[in-house]
Amino acid sequence: MGRSLCFHRAGMRKQVLTRQRVLELIDQLQVGEAIPSERRLSSELGISRLTVRAALDDLVRDGYLERRHGSGTFVSEPKIAQQLTLTSFSEDMRRRGMVAGSRTIELREIHAGAAVGRSLSVSPDSRVMLIRRLRLADGEPMALETLHVPAALVPGLTRDRLENSSFYDLLERDYGVVISHGTQSIEPTVTNEEESELLGVPLHSPAFLFERTSRTDDGETVEFVRSLYRGDRYRLVAELSQRRDRPASAQAALVAAE
Amino acid sequence: MGRSLCFHRAGMRKQVLTRQRVLELIDQLQVGEAIPSERRLSSELGISRLTVRAALDDLVRDGYLERRHGSGTFVSEPKIAQQLTLTSFSEDMRRRGMVAGSRTIELREIHAGAAVGRSLSVSPDSRVMLIRRLRLADGEPMALETLHVPAALVPGLTRDRLENSSFYDLLERDYGVVISHGTQSIEPTVTNEEESELLGVPLHSPAFLFERTSRTDDGETVEFVRSLYRGDRYRLVAELSQRRDRPASAQAALVAAE
DNA sequence: CACGATGATTGGTCTATGCCAATCTCTCGC
DNA sequence: GCGAGAGATTGGCATAGACCAATCATCGTG
Numbered sequence: 001m002g003r004s005l006c007f008h009r010a011g012m013r014k015q016v017l018t019r020q021r022v023l024e025l026i027d028q029l030q031v032g033e034a035i036p037s038e039r040r041l042s043s044e045l046g047i048s049r050l051t052v053r054a055a056l057d058d059l060v061r062d063g064y065l066e067r068r069h070g071s072g073t074f075v076s077e078p079k080i081a082q083q084l085t086l087t088s089f090s091e092d093m094r095r096r097g098m099v100a101g102s103r104t105i106e107l108r109e110i111h112a113g114a115a116v117g118r119s120l121s122v123s124p125d126s127r128v129m130l131i132r133r134l135r136l137a138d139g140e141p142m143a144l145e146t147l148h149v150p151a152a153l154v155p156g157l158t159r160d161r162l163e164n165s166s167f168y169d170l171l172e173r174d175y176g177v178v179i180s181h182g183t184q185s186i187e188p189t190v191t192n193e194e195e196s197e198l199l200g201v202p203l204h205s206p207a208f209l210f211e212r213t214s215r216t217d218d219g220e221t222v223e224f225v226r227s228l229y230r231g232d233r234y235r236l237v238a239e240l241s242q243r244r245d246r247p248a249s250a251q252a253a254l255v256a257a258e
Numbered sequence: 259m260g261r262s263l264c265f266h267r268a269g270m271r272k273q274v275l276t277r278q279r280v281l282e283l284i285d286q287l288q289v290g291e292a293i294p295s296e297r298r299l300s301s302e303l304g305i306s307r308l309t310v311r312a313a314l315d316d317l318v319r320d321g322y323l324e325r326r327h328g329s330g331t332f333v334s335e336p337k338i339a340q341q342l343t344l345t346s347f348s349e350d351m352r353r354r355g356m357v358a359g360s361r362t363i364e365l366r367e368i369h370a371g372a373a374v375g376r377s378l379s380v381s382p383d384s385r386v387m388l389i390r391r392l393r394l395a396d397g398e399p400m401a402l403e404t405l406h407v408p409a410a411l412v413p414g415l416t417r418d419r420l421e422n423s424s425f426y427d428l429l430e431r432d433y434g435v436v437i438s439h440g441t442q443s444i445e446p447t448v449t450n451e452e453e454s455e456l457l458g459v460p461l462h463s464p465a466f467l468f469e470r471t472s473r474t475d476d477g478e479t480v481e482f483v484r485s486l487y488r489g490d491r492y493r494l495v496a497e498l499s500q501r502r503d504r505p506a507s508a509q510a511a512l513v514a515a516e
Numbered sequence: 517c518a519c520g521a522t523g524a525t526t527g528g529t530c531t532a533t534g535c536c537a538a539t540c541t542c543t544c545g546c
Numbered sequence: 547g548c549g550a551g552a553g554a555t556t557g558g559c560a561t562a563g564a565c566c567a568a569t570c571a572t573c574g575t576g
Contacts, residue, residue, distance in 0.1 A: 037526060048561045069527045070568030188446035188464035188489040206446035231446040295556060306531050327557045328538030
């Protein structure tokens with residue numbers, strides 16, 4: 001903590017570096033413990049207090065910290081982030097202290113077809129990898145994932161490389177593809193016979209159906225995923241806030257009746 | 259726009275007032291149209307550019323505006339806010355250009371009991387109002403809502419006053435109760451016989467079950483609501499982002515198996 | 517010992533300013 | 547008329563500093 005930001009990587013914003021530094025700090029502290037004050041961080045890191053503050057704002061918004069006016073800034077109870085973000089299943093489970101795993105059920109190359117072609121912004125004739133995986137937490141089936149990715153993006157993809165790994169990590173490490181944004185929808189559904197058997201739940205059990213389309217920075221669509229999460233083991237929880245100084249905003253999409 | 263912030267209400271933060279002023283502006287513009295530059299707003303409102311910027315940051319985060327470096331700041335396509343917020347059904351529907359309505363099915367005073375007592379932080383013997391309402395959008399059933407509120411909070415509550423109104427508005431207007439934060443969980447479920455009939459969907463249709471506990475600023479729990487939203491008409495959609503400079507964070511709660 | 521007052525520390529908000537990067541517009545030259 | 551370059555405008559990021567509000571700790575008094 002006696003160092004200023006001379007550890008910076010070229011071009012990286014000070015705010016971002018500060019965020020990372022503070023996250024390291026948080027890892028070393030217990031819930032409820034205070035981090036150093038803004039003024040202290042400012043002088044120790046050799047940056048302005050507003051810059052420190054901006055980094056902390058971000059961490060507060062993401063739920064890592066909570067501020068108490070006049071007291072300090074404290075490590076939060078680990079809780080659900082307010083914002084939905086692109087999260088790999090593996091990372092998600094790891095943050096819960098669980099061991100994430102996966103079992104590849106199917107891996108083959110298909111023609112995209114109309115629907116998948118549209119979702120991936122490729123022609124229906126395009127070659128696409130279809131990957132079906134059962135996602136496990138502490139060895140228990142949690143979700144069933146069907147993933148489509150343009151075949152040209154992942155030459156030489158094998159089951160071995162997929163086993164017990166995060167697809168995002170693999171994309172980046174082995175293919176230099178970095179996912180940066182996407183769109184996700186969530187619907188309630190019920191499990192069919194095959195799904196029920198794979199997930200170990202009764203037929204027609206309630207489940208969440210997540211559909212996600214992910215893109216790289218330059219807008220290339222790199223995956224379309226459907227994931228079915230068991231409703232008996234999975235629930236979305238959010239801390240909500242209504243600020244008097246903000247108008248209410250919508251929290252859901254309403255789709256047209258068929 | 260030739261006025262400075264002399265329209266301010268006592269104690270209200272400049273950032274908040276700016277936000278409101280800009281929201282008014284947005285209402286008058288078309289999607290894709292530019293708002294005045296930060297520098298222009300700064301001089302016209304008589305506040306510093308950083309303060310303008312903070313207000314715009316907020317609006318950008320909430321999806322009202324999008325910034326293009328070097329070009330300006332533009333009105334966004336109306337889209338789903340990234341953050342889940344406390345939203346009244348009425349406001350939600352209105353933002354979709356639909357007419358919100360409701361039909362009160364039941365309004366009576368009961369004893370809280372163990373579960374509701376716990377949710378409302380009152381004793382099981384406490385008197386609690388039970389309100390069941392069907393929520394309509396353009397006259398069509400959309401959600402079934404069961405609301406519990408401590409009876410002492412809403413003396414003289416009648417069906418008339420509930421009809422076609424937002425409970426939040428009513429709480430504030432008639433009882434001076436302002437909800438400020440809460441916790442919401444979302445689960446997939448299926449409709450039972452009564453629910454299916456009320457919502458006009460087949461038996462065992464997938465649906466979202468929202469449970470929400472809402473509190474005032476000083477932490478008093480003022481309502482516990484269960485809402486059942488039709489899965490065929492309701493879906494959660496989010497724009498997702500994975501910033502390289504941010505660690506992934508969880509987006510859901512995982513509940514223990516019963 | 518307990519309570520109240522005071523001072524220190526902390527977060528909260530804002531001002532003024534500077535510089536860089538990206539984009540747009542206008543002018544000039546071919 | 548078109549393209550390139552320069553200047554203007556815009557967002558992006560940061561500094562230094564000031565002041566207010568809330569909380570905490572310490573000290574003094576009853």
